[in-house]
Amino acid sequence: MTSTSPLLHAPAAPLRRAIRLLAAVLLAAACLGPAPAAAEGGQRPQGEDPNRHLRIPARLAEGQTIEQVYVHLRNPGAEGADDDALRARIAEVFGIRPGSAFSELLAEVALAEVRALAEVAAVELRLYSVAGGGQVALALLVTRVPEPAIAPPPTGAVATRRLGDLPKLWQDERSLVKLIVNPALGAYADRDPWVGNPGAFVGLPGQAREPAVAEAGLELGLGGVTRIGSSNAYVYGAASYVGSATFGRDVFSDDSRRTHVELEDLYAGLLVAERGSRRRFQLSVGRQKFSLNRNLLIGHVLGASNGGERAASNLSPRNAYDMTVDARLQLGEFTLQAWFADPNELPASDSRSQYAGLNFKYNDNRSVDASLTLLGVPRSEARYPLPDGTVRTREGLRAVNPRIRWSSAFRVPGLWVEAEWAHQWHEEFDMSADGGGVWLGYQRTEAAWKPAVLYRYAVFTGDDPDTATYERFDTLTGGVQRDWAQGLDMIKLATNRNLRTHRVEVSAKPLDGLELSVDYYYFTADTRNNRGGQRPLQTYGSGRLGQEITPTLQWMVGEKLYIQALATFLIPGPGLRDVLPEPTHTWQTYQISFYWFL
Numbered sequence: 177m178t179s180t181s182p183l184l185h186a187p188a189a190p191l192r193r194a195i196r197l198l199a200a201v202l203l204a205a206a207c208l209g210p211a212p213a214a215a216e217g218g219q220r221p222q223g224e225d226p227n228r229h230l231r232i233p234a235r236l237a238e239g240q241t242i243e244q245v246y247v248h249l250r251n252p253g254a255e256g257a258d259d260d261a262l263r264a265r266i267a268e269v270f271g272i273r274p275g276s277a278f279s280e281l282l283a284e285v286a287l288a289e290v291r292a293l294a295e296v297a298a299v300e301l302r303l304y305s306v307a308g309g310g311q312v313a314l315a316l317l318v319t320r321v322p323e324p325a326i327a328p329p330p331t332g333a334v335a336t337r338r339l340g341d342l343p344k345l346w347q348d349e350r351s352l353v354k355l356i357v358n359p360a361l362g363a364y365a366d367r368d369p370w371v372g373n374p375g376a377f378v379g380l381p382g383q384a385r386e387p388a389v390a391e392a393g394l395e396l397g398l399g400g401v402t403r404i405g406s407s408n409a410y411v412y413g414a415a416s417y418v419g420s421a422t423f424g425r426d427v428f429s430d431d432s433r434r435t436h437v438e439l440e441d442l443y444a445g446l447l448v449a450e451r452g453s454r455r456r457f458q459l460s461v462g463r464q465k466f467s468l469n470r471n472l473l474i475g476h477v478l479g480a481s482n483g484g485e486r487a488a489s490n491l492s493p494r495n496a497y498d499m500t501v502d503a504r505l506q507l508g509e510f511t512l513q514a515w516f517a518d519p520n521e522l523p524a525s526d527s528r529s530q531y532a533g534l535n536f537k538y539n540d541n542r543s544v545d546a547s548l549t550l551l552g553v554p555r556s557e558a559r560y561p562l563p564d565g566t567v568r569t570r571e572g573l574r575a576v577n578p579r580i581r582w583s584s585a586f587r588v589p590g591l592w593v594e595a596e597w598a599h600q601w602h603e604e605f606d607m608s609a610d611g612g613g614v615w616l617g618y619q620r621t622e623a624a625w626k627p628a629v630l631y632r633y634a635v636f637t638g639d640d641p642d643t644a645t646y647e648r649f650d651t652l653t654g655g656v657q658r659d660w661a662q663g664l665d666m667i668k669l670a671t672n673r674n675l676r677t678h679r680v681e682v683s684a685k686p687l688d689g690l691e692l693s694v695d696y697y698y699f700t701a702d703t704r705n706n707r708g709g710q711r712p713l714q715t716y717g718s719g720r721l722g723q724e725i726t727p728t729l730q731w732m733v734g735e736k737l738y739i740q741a742l743a744t745f746l747i748p749g750p751g752l753r754d755v756l757p758e759p760t761h762t763w764q765t766y767q768i769s770f771y772w773f774l
Contacts, residue, residue, distance in 0.1 A: 230305045230691040231732040233773040234280040235358055237303045237312045239465035239476055239495075241537075242276050243545050243581075244306065244313040251319055266290055266299075266318060268452040274539035275511035276458070277466075277502065278303070278312055281401040281412045282447055284352045289451065290316065291328065292349055297321040305730075311470060311545075343774050355774075356397035356416045356441070362769035363390050364490045368761035369427040370669075371748045376712035376757055377669070380430055389424030393493025395440055401447075408451070413444035413462070420488035427668075434487035439463065440496050456506040465495045466502060466517055468535055469547045471656040472596055472612070473577055478653040480520040491769060496520060511537040519653050529556035529570060531652065543584050549577040549598075551652075560607075560648070561708050563641035570650060572603040590619040590628075600650060609649040611636040611672060625684040634662065638674025638703035648708055649673050663697045663724040665746040665763045669710055670721065676700045689732040697724045701751055717754025723747045738771040 247263040247270075270286045283301060290299045298319040303312050332346040332353070333339060343355035365388035375381030397416020404411060418440040425432055443462025449455075468474040479497045483489030501516040513535035521527060533551035538544065556570035579596035597612035613634030620627050639648040651672045655661040662677050676699070683693035699721040707714050726744040733739060746763040753760045 230685065230730055231689045232303050232305050232312065233732065233735075233738050233771070234278075234283070234301075234303055235773045236738065236771070237278045238280060239277055239467055241311050241467070241469055242272065242274050242278050242314050243311040243539065244541060245270070245272060245274055245316075246313070246541075247316045247318060249318050249320060253320065262295055262318075262320060266293065266296070266316060269293060270316060271449045271451065271453075271456060272314065273454075273456070273506060274509075274541050274545065275506060275537040276456075276504065278314070279412070279445075279460075281352065281354075281399050281414065282410070282458075283314075284347065284354075285401050285403075285410060285412075285447075287316075288347065288349055288352070290318070295320050351400070351402040353398070353400040356395060356399055356414060357774040358393075358395040358493075358772065359774075360393040360491055360493055360769065360771045361391070362491045362767065364388065364426070364768075365766045366427055367764040369763055369765075371746065371752060371756065371763045372761040373712065373756045373758045374427070377710060378428055383427070383430065384425065387425050387427060389422055389426045389490070391420070391422050391488045391491040393418060393420045393488050393491050395493065397441060399441075408448055410447040410449075411444065412447065412460075414441045414464075416441040418494045420482070420486060420491070420493050422487035422489070426483075426489055428483055428489055434485065436486045438486065438494065440494055441465075443500070454506075454508040457504070458506075459501075459503045461499075461501050463496045463498060463520075464500055464502075466497050466500045466515075467656075468515070468549055469537075469577075469579055470596060470659060471654055472579070472660050473549065473551060473575060473598055473652050473654045474517060474531060475654045475656050475660065477656050477661065478519065479517070481522040481525075484522045484524060486522065490767060494520070509538055509540050511535075511539075513537070517653075527556055527558040527570070529558055529652075530554055533575075543582060544580070545583070546580040547578070549575070549579075551575040551577065558650075559708075560646060560650075562646060563639065563705070563707060568602070568605055568646070573600060573607075573650060574603060575600045588618075590621050592617045598649075602646075605646065606644055607646040609637050609647050611649040611651075613677075625686050628681075628683045630679075630681045632677075632679040634672075634675075634677045634679070635702065636672045636675045638701060639705055639707065640703055641705045641707075658693070658695065658728070663699065663746065664726055664742070664744040664767075665765055666697065666699055666722065666724050669713065669746075669752070670699070670706075674702045674706050674709065675721075676702055687731075691728075691730045693728045693730075695724075695726040695728070697726075699723065699749070704751075712756055713752070715755060716751040718750045720749040721751040722749040736773050738773070739769070740771075741768045742766075 247266045249259055252259045269289050272286050287301055290296055296318055300317040302315045306313050330348040332344040333341040334346045343357050345353045367386050370377040374383040395416050395418045399414030401410055401412035419437045421435045423433055441464055443460055443464040445460035448457040465476045466479055467476040476495050480494040482492045482494055497517050498520045499518040504511055504513045516532045518530045531553055535549045537547045553570050553573040558570035560568040575598055577598040581594040583592045585591045585593045594615040600609040601607050613632050615630055615632045617630035636649040637647045639646055661667050678698040681693055681695045683691055685691050701716045701719045701721055704716045706716055724746045728742040731739040744765045748760040
């Protein structure tokens with residue numbers, strides 16, 4: 177007989193109570209902690225980054241679109257004009273501009289270029305989550321020197337022979353080699369999963385009313401970048417494996433223990449970027465994290481499937497697509513991108529889908545961020561069940577996806593407006609589907625806790641069976657939490673198809689690096705016909721599907737530990753209650769996740 181972990185025999189209720197208690201402690205610590213002190217005269221202390229948002233680790237930002245890049249001088253000089261000139265020079269030498277996909281390896285090389293400047297004594301890179309979405313802002317916090325600095329010697333464990341310098345192995349003015357070491361751990365509990373109908377949704381009528389699990393993940397690998405001779409070209413790449421484990425029965429499976437090890441990153445790239453030039457070319461090929469713009473059609477979360485035999489459905493340690501080709505040419509504020517993406521789906525449900533297209537971006541690094549995506553599906557076995565009983569496939573789908581964000585709208589600092597829309601059609605049959613939304617957000621950046629609020633109305637069309645046109649929107653791999661993944665539990669019942677949503681979010685940052693937010697969603701159906709949705713929801717009982725409330729804590733503790741704690745409550749409406757076989761209940765979910773970035 178094989179032995180099992182004692183955790184597998186522990187009752188779920190104590191684990192669930194422990195998760196709730198830990199979440200409460202984290203929330204209390206966040207709320208009771210001291211607010212950032214302000215200097216006399218209402219000015220921030222010298223050296224503090226005035227533009228900071230919610231700080232995120234570099235590994236979480238990998239592959240995401242950079243919306244803003246700014247340079248902050250920690251010790252500005254007496255002459256403001258000199259400071260402006262130095263900031264402009266640092267930005268030119270750094271070379272990474274809005275519209276790029278963030279790469280930790282390439283960012284390290286760009287930082288080395290900045291450190292080599294005679295006027296720079298030290299520079300720190302910080303990444304922030306842009307208010308209201310999954311894009312990132314990139315900040316350089318620079319300490320200037322009055323006299324030319326001496327070029328620093330090589331660093332890293334190999335150069336210094338100090339284990340404390342790991343995971344960096346070697347870095348000099350032209351090369352970087354580092355270990356990839358990213359462990360993660362989480363605890364997750366539910367009450368009344370699947371709104372009390374687990375038999376209807378996942379075929380587990382005997383599933384516990386209060387399942388609780390522990391999950392773990394570990395990514396190990398090696399990444400590096402180096403300049404080619406004395407040219408302006410660099411080659412870079414990474415290779416890593418991810419191991420994942422689930423202990424306990426989650427909401428998808430009755431297996432009490434699952435482990436899995438699989439290749440994660442395996443890619444190579446080329447960067448051509450002359451110092452100070454506004455032109456930049458980047459090409460990467462292989463298994464890597466990939467997303468487009470705000471993740472409406474193509475996102476990094478669903479680019480690789482977790483759960484099932486791979487375990488860790490909540491922790492989601494794997495993100496890399498099976499294969500991507502990403503080519504970007506930046507010309508000042510404009511970016512032209514050609515791309516191909518083949519997601520890493522679960523073998524048991526692999527739709528063999530592939531996506532390709534063009535992406536055009538404009539970002540002035542001040543107020544306007546706009547993009548236009550053209551997308552096609554050259555291969556797919558994903559099925560579209562039509563009202564007449566026939567079935568079509570995703571292969572041949574086409575889409576156009578414009579988006580624009582206006583920051584400091586109407587010249588009001590902190591006010592932003594955004595709109596995004598996608599239209600889909602098919603080359604082989606009559607299809608016309610639409611999805612997208614409009615945002616209005618405001619953040620009071622001068623206040624100590626930086627309170628913010630946003631509202632979004634989103635529509636994803638469903639199919640009207642009385643018309644000859646197929647109108648049901650196809651989500652593809654889109655959706656990221658607090659972005660286009662609408663409702664942590666609702667998305668398990670109804671993805672962004674046949675859905676209309678009102679979303680309100682309020683947030684505050686009581687401590688540096690910490691954000692508290694509460695999201696409220698009100699869900700309605702676009703049409704009562706839901707053919708192609710979850711098995712028990714082929715028709716909705718009414719247009720009112722339900723509401724979901726999600727308080728969330730995100731905390732970047734120092735530079736290496738990222739914590740996320742949340743609770744979410746899905747209250748089913750008559751659209752669900754009237755068609756499900758068992759009485760419905762509010763689905764409660766509690767999660768605590770810890771991610772280390774060594």
